Amino acid sequence: MNNFVYHNPTELIFGKGQISVLADKVQKLGKSILLVYGGGSIKRTGLYDKVIAILQEQGCTVNEVAGVEPNPRLSTVQKGIDLCKQNKIDWILAVGGGSVIDAAKAMATGAVYEGNVWDFYSRKAVPKGALPLGTILTLAATGSEMNRGSVITNWETQEKHGGTGTFPTFSILDPEHTFSVPKDQTIYGICDIMSHVFEQYFSHTENIPLQTRFAESILLTVIENAQKAIDNPNDYDARANLLYCGTMALNGTLPVGVVTDWATHSIEHAVSAIYDIPHGGGLAIIFPQWMRYVYKENVERFKRFAIHVWNVDPAGKSDDEIALAGIEATEAFFKKIGAPTRLADYQITDEKIDEMAKKATPFGPIGNFKKLHAEDVAQILRMSL
Amino acid sequence: MNNFVYHNPTELIFGKGQISVLADKVQKLGKSILLVYGGGSIKRTGLYDKVIAILQEQGCTVNEVAGVEPNPRLSTVQKGIDLCKQNKIDWILAVGGGSVIDAAKAMATGAVYEGNVWDFYSRKAVPKGALPLGTILTLAATGSEMNRGSVITNWETQEKHGGTGTFPTFSILDPEHTFSVPKDQTIYGICDIMSHVFEQYFSHTENIPLQTRFAESILLTVIENAQKAIDNPNDYDARANLLYCGTMALNGTLPVGVVTDWATHSIEHAVSAIYDIPHGGGLAIIFPQWMRYVYKENVERFKRFAIHVWNVDPAGKSDDEIALAGIEATEAFFKKIGAPTRLADYQITDEKIDEMAKKATPFGPIGNFKKLHAEDVAQILRMSL
Numbered sequence: 093m094n095n096f097v098y099h100n101p102t103e104l105i106f107g108k109g110q111i112s113v114l115a116d117k118v119q120k121l122g123k124s125i126l127l128v129y130g131g132g133s134i135k136r137t138g139l140y141d142k143v144i145a146i147l148q149e150q151g152c153t154v155n156e157v158a159g160v161e162p163n164p165r166l167s168t169v170q171k172g173i174d175l176c177k178q179n180k181i182d183w184i185l186a187v188g189g190g191s192v193i194d195a196a197k198a199m200a201t202g203a204v205y206e207g208n209v210w211d212f213y214s215r216k217a218v219p220k221g222a223l224p225l226g227t228i229l230t231l232a233a234t235g236s237e238m239n240r241g242s243v244i245t246n247w248e249t250q251e252k253h254g255g256t257g258t259f260p261t262f263s264i265l266d267p268e269h270t271f272s273v274p275k276d277q278t279i280y281g282i283c284d285i286m287s288h289v290f291e292q293y294f295s296h297t298e299n300i301p302l303q304t305r306f307a308e309s310i311l312l313t314v315i316e317n318a319q320k321a322i323d324n325p326n327d328y329d330a331r332a333n334l335l336y337c338g339t340m341a342l343n344g345t346l347p348v349g350v351v352t353d354w355a356t357h358s359i360e361h362a363v364s365a366i367y368d369i370p371h372g373g374g375l376a377i378i379f380p381q382w383m384r385y386v387y388k389e390n391v392e393r394f395k396r397f398a399i400h401v402w403n404v405d406p407a408g409k410s411d412d413e414i415a416l417a418g419i420e421a422t423e424a425f426f427k428k429i430g431a432p433t434r435l436a437d438y439q440i441t442d443e444k445i446d447e448m449a450k451k452a453t454p455f456g457p458i459g460n461f462k463k464l465h466a467e468d469v470a471q472i473l474r475m476s477l
Numbered sequence: 478m479n480n481f482v483y484h485n486p487t488e489l490i491f492g493k494g495q496i497s498v499l500a501d502k503v504q505k506l507g508k509s510i511l512l513v514y515g516g517g518s519i520k521r522t523g524l525y526d527k528v529i530a531i532l533q534e535q536g537c538t539v540n541e542v543a544g545v546e547p548n549p550r551l552s553t554v555q556k557g558i559d560l561c562k563q564n565k566i567d568w569i570l571a572v573g574g575g576s577v578i579d580a581a582k583a584m585a586t587g588a589v590y591e592g593n594v595w596d597f598y599s600r601k602a603v604p605k606g607a608l609p610l611g612t613i614l615t616l617a618a619t620g621s622e623m624n625r626g627s628v629i630t631n632w633e634t635q636e637k638h639g640g641t642g643t644f645p646t647f648s649i650l651d652p653e654h655t656f657s658v659p660k661d662q663t664i665y666g667i668c669d670i671m672s673h674v675f676e677q678y679f680s681h682t683e684n685i686p687l688q689t690r691f692a693e694s695i696l697l698t699v700i701e702n703a704q705k706a707i708d709n710p711n712d713y714d715a716r717a718n719l720l721y722c723g724t725m726a727l728n729g730t731l732p733v734g735v736v737t738d739w740a741t742h743s744i745e746h747a748v749s750a751i752y753d754i755p756h757g758g759g760l761a762i763i764f765p766q767w768m769r770y771v772y773k774e775n776v777e778r779f780k781r782f783a784i785h786v787w788n789v790d791p792a793g794k795s796d797d798e799i800a801l802a803g804i805e806a807t808e809a810f811f812k813k814i815g816a817p818t819r820l821a822d823y824q825i826t827d828e829k830i831d832e833m834a835k836k837a838t839p840f841g842p843i844g845n846f847k848k849l850h851a852e853d854v855a856q857i858l859r860m861s862l
Binding site: 093094095096097098099100101102103104105106107108109110298299301302305306308309310312313316317329332333336337340345348349 | 478479480481482483484485486487488489490491492493494495683684686687690691693694695697698701702714717718721722725730733734
């Protein structure tokens with residue numbers, strides 16, 4: 093186990109009807125609010141009206157940024173920052189999935205920064221402060237509700253980068269808010285959660301038994317609840333478990349003392365920066381191919397994965413066969429729940445592979461399980477066609 | 478899964494040599510420090526000198542409370558509070574195990590309270606504030622380094638109660654600081670950690686798959702590292718795993734959305750309030766008997782425990798036999814690592830059983846897995862003789 097520092101100040105408020113705490117939060121954080129949301133699904137489900145009713149009852153002044161994109165854009169973030177600066181916003185309330193929260197984080201840091209907020213994504217600067225941020229999560233997926241990461245796309249330069257945002261002050265997670273998530277988004281969310289665990293599970297760090305078991309616990313729980321939530325969108329228990337797994341998968345618990353990977357996320361970001369495909373769909377395609385490309389770096393880890401997560405029977409199999417059986421089980425699971433498994437599913441050909449490979453490695457080789465250069469990335473993308 | 482709120486602002490600083498962050502903490506928190514420690518083992522190991530050297534180099538003024546007892550006493554806490562009030566202490570630094578940290582929490586809350594700090598333990602009041610508290614942990618056991626619980630003994634009234642303290646601002650966990658922990662204390666710590674998990678694992682709450690797996694993950698990791706740390710006190714990896722398990726067992730992760738029990742802790746507190754026995758030793762004795770007394774309330778849960786934690790083969794066994802095999806495995810494990818298994822090991826007879834049973838239930842019946850009245854507690858204590 094390596095040395096580590098863990099610090100996560102986000103207050104997680106989980107369960108049915110928890111939105112009622114919003115009134116108390118207004119009393120604590122202030123009445124001038126920037127409300128940030130996406131394409132309008134929260135209006136269809138009635139969540140928008142509920143939020144507005146509580147804010148109005150508390151006498152709040154509400155500015156809005158609507159229409160945050162699935163891959164949130166710098167231009168949208170800039171709108172929010174301008175509103176914050178012009179209207180003396182006390183705090184930001186993000187209502188939506190990871191994209192909305194990521195955009196709101198960028199607004200929160202950008203609002204108290206004199207330079208261009210893109211500096212935090214192009215690694216030119218690190219935020220020194222932020223407006224308080226509350227979130228009401230509507231999708232089990234990114235974990236953004238309880239970490240300080242944020243991914244923003246600069247559409248002008250076709251760059252998509254993860255940067256340091258800010259921890260939400262509080263996040264409200266009501267499984268019922270995820271009942272209306274459409275089937276495809278539910279599936280992408282499941283792929284996203286599992287991919288986050290993979291990025292932190294596949295590691296050469298030795299002596300991390302609790303971290304390893306925690307990661308396997310999340311994978312097993314997602315696997316056991318995925319189909320239930322897909323088949324019955326209003327299954328409270330399945331939705332609750334996925335929601336909680338999504339948060340625990342990326343709130344800093346799994347990587348303590350562990351050298352993590354994250355190459356596959358960089359590859360997917362490069363793909364979706366060019367093709368604007370769903371993040372979770374891209375991950376479901378690329379991850380099994382990444383696994384095939386790298387597993388020989390640590391066959392033991394992939395054996396453990398196969399046996400503990402996919403219940404592969406090791407009897408009579410070679411180490412490689414066990415490891416590969418786990419990878420096949422991963423791919424088969426993604427396929428079974430209806431996730432895409434090939435770039436061709438998104439009409440992506442080999443045309444821009446070199447461009448994507450280059451874009452995935454802007455600061456040099458990526459990943460730690462196996463250091464991947466542009467040519468490695470190109471190879472994995474070719475395997476994913 | 479029930480609704481829950483999770484919020485844990487403690488910064489966990491883990492690993493070899495992390496004590497060096499202390500200088501930075503002084504810069505942030507201030508130079509007038511109350512240093513709190515126990516019976517002097519930190520002087521023998523040299524940790525005291527290291528801490529003082531850093532504080533001196535930073536130009537700190539240091540007041541001290543030494544000699545905090547294994548079951549920390551209200552009178553000792555009061556000394557610390559008086560020092561805080563008289564010397565304008567900026568923050569408290571606790572160096573030691575759970576007892577020292579628990580006492581320091583009571584000092585931190587008492588220092589900014591006009592009434593008697595015992596109010597926070599006799600349930601007359603809840604702390605509204607506290608001095609900042611840093612901790613340097615020297616024992617894997619109580620989890621106090623990352624929660625706001627605190628257990629204090631009022632020796633005059635022979636009462637031992639858990640109360641609300643304050644979250645440490647930061648906690649430094651260096652496995653090397655636990656190398657010098659004597660064998661018996663190492664064993665008690667292991668029993669304590671496992672007992673904390675038991676209190677949160679044995680629950681009737683349905684649909685808590687991730688919480689269940691996390692709890693089992695901690696138990697498995699403790700079981701796998703216990704003997705290593707006992708046999709080789711300088712085994713960094715074993716010590717590191719126990720230390721991290723101790724923190725995760727009681728930092729609020731396991732009980733989210735779960736109705737937990739805690740009856741056995743109340744029983745043990747009543748025993749050690751009268752006989753002043755080691756907390757971990759008392760738990761090792763009482764827990765298996767509590768299990769035997771209550772398991773029929775939810776045989777399924779005890780079956781799962783037996784199979785997933787103790788690898789009990791269910792083939793050919795009745796439900797009760799599987800459940801009991803898990804309980805026997807628990808008792809056998811405690812015995813194997815050298816923990817006491819009978820109250821007689823501490824020369825405790827049936828003389829004061831009714832007194833202890835009454836003391837364990839001062840506010841009415843205890844526990845949730847099975848509500849225990851004084852007569853139930855007396856029965857469990859008799860089974861533990």
